[in-house]
Amino acid sequence: MKVKKILTSGIILCMCVCLLDACQKEQPEESKKLYVGVACYDQSDTFLSEMLDSMKEQMNDLGDHQFETTLALREAAGSQRTQDDQVKELINAGCNILCVNLVERADPSEIIDLAREHDVPIIFFNREPVPEDLMQWDKLYYVGADAKQSGVMQGELAAAAIQADSQIDRNGDGKIQYVVLEGEQGHQDAIIRTENAVNTLKDQGIVLEKLSYRIANWNRAQAQNQMEQILSQYSNKIELVLANNDDMALGAIDAYEKSNFTRSAFPVFVGIDGTDVGLQAVVDGKMAGTVYNDKEGQAAAMLQLGAALVSGKGMDKIQFENNKYIYLPYLKVTQENVGDFLKK
Ligand code: GAL
Ligand code: CA
8 A cells, every 4th residue: 555655656656747847848948048157167268268258258248149048167176077067057956058168179979978868069269179078978168279270370479470570580690590388288279370480481491499388288377487497498499489379478578577688688479369468468568469269259159159059040140160060260450450359
């Protein structure tokens, strides 16, 4: 008797859950709710923290207009395991879109499995998974920018500065002695940027001599430290510093400013990102130029895609590459046009 009672109540409970589930699926209002869970690899990253600020701002605007919006942000402080747990939490909290900035870009499987189990689409951003992983499920997307383009543009900026000023070849040997400050190992924006910046300089007829290269993980303090070590070895021989991002270019400048060199012995510095501090360094003439990494455009693309995925409307207006990728173009920034970017 007792068993029967338990069984009956079990079945009723089951039916209720099923009905509730069916109910939720039919409710059109549900699709008006955009609950975005953002998982970021490390919030101390300057470029990403500015990008997330822009996303929050744009999300509020979207909330005022078409959608009821919520954004929950988690940062993994550089641990993929932490990020996996955070994604689980975000799904349990009811997020209907996930924006994931992977810690390990080659290690998204656990997150993909979780999202798929709960049918929550994922928009990866900034740290690009390999194509095979993005093919694991049809609700996986990527928003970012083309690393090669940023490298080519950085090379063009450096070449233009060198061609415009013969004094940059300070020792007058017809070669440009350079060093590279590189981002994280294995990141799509590190090696590809370096390779393309260097090749572009060569294509433009600049003869190069590489003195040194160091990894500084996108970080200003690490770059300063690395640059101090390079300086102790090469002293005033360096004529060009190519940095994979603005923060590392600024760290290199910090090292020079702390040293005894006069300004005339400083090399040319070029960065990538166009962060607030990066743009200011271009205004001040400390950096010859930078390449704008369109954080506002990338944040907007994620929200547009997220809104289209939950509402089922507007997917046809989005320009995808290979049905899954959205790449925002980079832009060159010099002292002449930096004003246009400061207003962004
Ligand atoms: C790059 C950016 C770097 C850093 C990195 C983090 O695109 O240029 O500054 O933010 O992403 O993944
Ligand atoms: Ca030289």
